[in-house]
Each structure stands twice: as structure tokens, then as C-alpha cells.
Amino acid sequence: MDFYGSLFARVLYPAWESGLRRRPTLRRLRYLEQTQWRPRAELEAIQAGALRRLLAHAYANVPHYQRAFAAAGITPRDIADARDLGKLPILGREVARDTVEDRTARGGAAVEIRKSTSGTMGRPLVFGYERASEYWRTAMKMRGYGWAGYQPGQRALYFWGAGPPAGNTKPTLASRLRALKVKGDRAIRREHYMDCGRRGERELDEVVSAIRREHPEVLVCYSQAVADLARHVVARNLRDWDTIPVICGAERLYPADRVVVEQAFGPAVFETYGCREVMLVATECDAHAGLHMSMETLVVEVVVRETHNGTARPATPGELGEVVITDLTNHAMPFIRYANGDLAVAGDAGACSCGRALPRLASVEGRVAETLIDGTGARVNGLVFNVVIAHIAHAIRQFQVVQHKDRSVTLRVAPTSTFDGSIEATLRATWERYLTGVPVRLEMVDDIAASPSGKRQVVVVER
Ligand SMILES: [Zn+2]
Numbered sequence: 025m026d027f028y029g030s031l032f033a034r035v036l037y038p039a040w041e042s043g044l045r046r047r048p049t050l051r052r053l054r055y056l057e058q059t060q061w062r063p064r065a066e067l068e069a070i071q072a073g074a075l076r077r078l079l080a081h082a083y084a085n086v087p088h089y090q091r092a093f094a095a096a097g098i099t100p101r102d103i104a105d106a107r108d109l110g111k112l113p114i115l116g117r118e119v120a121r122d123t124v125e126d127r128t129a130r131g132g133a134a135v136e137i138r139k140s141t142s143g144t145m146g147r148p149l150v151f152g153y154e155r156a157s158e159y160w161r162t163a164m165k166m167r168g169y170g171w172a173g174y175q176p177g178q179r180a181l182y183f184w185g186a187g188p189p190a191g192n193t194k195p196t197l198a199s200r201l202r203a204l205k206v207k208g209d210r211a212i213r214r215e216h217y218m219d220c221g222r223r224g225e226r227e228l229d230e231v232v233s234a235i236r237r238e239h240p241e242v243l244v245c246y247s248q249a250v251a252d253l254a255r256h257v258v259a260r261n262l263r264d265w266d267t268i269p270v271i272c273g274a275e276r277l278y279p280a281d282r283v284v285v286e287q288a289f290g291p292a293v294f295e296t297y298g299c300r301e302v303m304l305v306a307t308e309c310d311a312h313a314g315l316h317m318s319m320e321t322l323v324v325e326v327v328v329r330e331t332h333n334g335t336a337r338p339a340t341p342g343e344l345g346e347v348v349i350t351d352l353t354n355h356a357m358p359f360i361r362y363a364n365g366d367l368a369v370a371g372d373a374g375a376c377s378c379g380r381a382l383p384r385l386a387s388v389e390g391r392v393a394e395t396l397i398d399g400t401g402a403r404v405n406g407l408v409f410n411v412v413i414a415h416i417a418h419a420i421r422q423f424q425v426v427q428h429k430d431r432s433v434t435l436r437v438a439p440t441s442t443f444d445g446s447i448e449a450t451l452r453a454t455w456e457r458y459l460t461g462v463p464v465r466l467e468m469v470d471d472i473a474a475s476p477s478g479k480r481q482v483v484v485v486e487r
């Protein structure tokens with residue numbers, strides 16, 4: 025690490041996090057950096073304690089879970105640890121979306137941060153949590169990124185999804201100040217952001233130039249974006265750098281993608297898996313043998329629903345199942361046994377050669393989005409609309425992007441009562457920015473049907 029890097033890590037960042045903002049993030053991080061090396065039994069005890077506190081709180085303060093316990097004929101005393109969680113029902117996305125009010129705690133914790141999902145399943149979900157949970161989330165992310173060698177203050181190049189375009193609305197003073205603050209924060213942290221939405225030859229060349237100019241010590245990328253970048257680098261023989269660690273997230277990294285990313289940037293490729301509702305769920309370590317779960321702050325189950333009787337059981341190692349998450353740090357609007365819609369393969373129960381006893385997922389199959397093509401033939405991240413819709417979730421109940429064989433696109437939207445001209449302008453600005461030269465038709469519908477598999481596909485490319 026260079027002088028600025030060590031200054032940032034030792035002085036600036038601690039002063040900013042612990043001093044100016046009075047955040048206990050770094051204390052949480054130090055704790056998590058110790059617990060990661062504890063034996064499994066000790067980790068299970070830590071997790072069980074947090075789980076029992078969450079359940080007692082939910083039973084006392086959260087109407088939705090009071091009813092769930094009553095319907096199951098149990099009380100929190102019947103659940104000693106994560107193995108007993110199967111006694112409670114799974115919370116599906118649709119139910120989660122319809123129970124925001126009923127899952128909000130009446131006491132004991134208050135929602136201080138509100139967000140919504142980008143609607144990977146086409147139906148955005150509004151959720152909230154307390155500030156204390158945010159400290160844990162940030163600390164867990166720092167630990168996970170740290171496994172790839174990423175320390176705060178290092179030069180990082182983010183090839184990542186951008187926020188929503190300004191649309192036709194005039195920027196307000198508040199929005200300008202906000203943008204300035206984000207820019208300032210990123211400069212202090214030395215995070216260089218590049219939008220991965222459109223990935224034509226020109227955009228990929230710009231990323232290569234930025235790598236040569238900025239010498240990033242780590243790349244943080246959407247998985248499919250870095251795969252496109254790597255193919256570009258390998259095909260044109262552009263690599264003139266040593267190994268740069270790559271942290272991938274937000275999408276699935278396929279085995280073939282990993283091969284080419286390693287060719288372009290070296291073998292230090294780390295997959296992360298998270299979702300907006302709880303942030304980092306699991307992270308790959310330097311043994312590169314699956315993703316360790318964030319066990320101190322989450323219970324992550326992989327469950328298989330038996331079709332013949334509707335019951336659910338834990339997946340066996342190597343088996344594909346639904347990801348079911350209990351967030352131990354969100355007491356304000358609890359997620360208990362929440363099926364976020366992703367699928368994962370349960371990991372080997374044995375110890376990892378890295379020495380950490382945190383259990384593992386073998387792989388995550390969720391978050392697969394088709395890639396769109398613009399009028400010039402450039403590849404465009406299928407999730408560009410998700411990123412935008414996360415910011416206007418109140419106005420859109422469901423949506424779907426369909427690219428037809430002639431490359432024209434239909435954007436189907438099931439609006440809520442708050443959908444208006446400014447929302448339409450934001451959507452239009454998005455497709456004008458990313459789908460250059462492609463005719464796009466906005467189609468308002470009442471409902472978007474799920475595919476036979478039960479998943480509502482957000483991005484469909486007709487072939
Ligand atoms: Zn490991």
C-alpha cells in the first residue's frame with residue numbers, strides 16, 4: 025500500500041467512521057475479523073444467541089410474526105438455534121412485499137433507513153432497518169472485501185451499475201449537494217466509478233485506459249460486466265498489468281466467465297453474493313472453494329420444497345435449493361426465513377482449507393439477467409432498468425423488458441397510482457442512454473404473468 029493508502033487506512037478512515045460520524049463500524053469489523061477464525065461450535069453459539077434475541081423481540085413487537093408463531097403453535101422458546109427455524113414458515117417475496125406494515129416493529133427498534141429492491145423478480149420490495157444494522161452491514165462488507173485483499177484507502181476501480189439518470193427533471197440544490205457529497209466521499213476513499221450499463225467497444229476501451237492510468241489495486245465489478253471486459257482484453261491482447269484482484273458481485277459469475285477473467289486480471293477472482301435487503305450474504309475466500317456465509321449476522325438456509333406435500337427441508341451438500349435468509353441485525357422490520365428468490369447450491373459441510381469454519385455455499389445460481397443489444401451491437405446489462413426502478417419503486421408494481429428478434433424492445437410496466445409523467449421521463453432517459461438506436465415501446469399492463477417455472481423473468485431476449 026502506498027503512503028496515501030496507509031494514511032487513509034490508519035488515520036483518515038478511522039477518524040471519519042469512528043470520530044466524525046461516531047459510527048461503531050470499525051469496532052464491528054474488528055469483532056468480525058476475530059470471529060471468522062473461531063471454531064464452528066462457537067460460531068453457532070454466537071448465531072443462536074442473536075437468533076433467540078431476534079425471535080423474542082419479533083414475538084413481543086411484530087404483528088406479522090406474532091401471528092406466524094400462533095399459527096405454528098409455538099413460542100420463541102421452541103427455537104433454540106438455526107436448526108429449529110424450520111418450525112416457522114418461509115416468507116416469500118410476495119408476502120414480504122404485502123406485509124411491510126405488519127412486519128414493522130411496534131417497539132424495541134425503529135426503521136431509520138428505508139430502501140427498496142431493484143425488483144429482480146419484477147416487483148420491487150420496500151424495506152427498512154435501524155442504523156445499528158447498517159453498521160453491521162458495512163462491517164461485514166469490509167470483512168468480505170478484505171478477503172480479496174481490499175483495504176479502505178486502496179485505489180479501487182468500480183465497474184458497476186450507475187444510479188438513475190436525471191431524466192427531464194431539473195436538478196435541485198439538494199440533489200446537487202447529494203451528488204457532490206457522493207463524489208467527495210468516493211474521492212476520499214479513492215473509489216473510481218465507471219458505469220457498466222453499456223458495454224460497447226468504446227466503453228470497454230475507456231475502462232482499459234482507466235486501469236492503465238489509475239493502476240487500481242482492486243476491481244469491484246458486476247460479474248457479467250467484468251466478464252465482458254475480460255473478453256475484450258483477452259481478444260485484443262491488451263493486458264499489460266500484473267494480477268489485479270477482482271471482486272465480483274450483483275450477478276452470477278459462470279465458470280467460463282471466471283476462466284477469461286483470470287486470463288485478463290490474474291487468479292485473484294472473488295465472487296460475492298448479496299442482496300439489497302441484507303447486503304453481503306456470502307463471500308469467496310482465497311481458497312476459492314465456495315462462498316462463506318455471513319454467519320454472525322445472518323442465518324442462511326438453502327431449502328428444498330417437496331412438491332408432493334409442500335414441506336421444506338434443508339438441501340444436502342451439492343443440492344440446489346432456495347436461499348432463505350434470517351437477518352439477525354434487523355429488528356426494526358424483521359426478515360425471518362425470507363426467500364429472496366435466488367437459488368444456490370449447498371456447500372460442503374467440511375472445513376475450508378482457509379481455516380475459517382463459517383459454512384459455505386457451493387455456488388449461487390440466482391441473479392441471472394439476459395444481456396440486451398443496442399442499435400450498434402454493443403452489449404447492455406439487462407439490469408439497467410432494475411437499477412433505475414429501485415429509485416422509483418413506489419410507482420411501479422411490476423415490470424419486464426423484452427427484446428424482440430428485430431432488436432426492438434418492449435418495456436412492460438404495471439404502474440401504481442403514483443406513476444406519472446416524471447416517472448415516464450426517467451424510464452425514457454434510461455433507454456435513450458443505454459439502448460441507443462433501438463426503438464423502445466412502453467406498454468402499460470395490469471399484470472405480468474410468471475413463466476411456467478414460477479419465476480417472473482424481468483429480462484427476456486427473444487431468439
Ligand atoms: Zn475458506
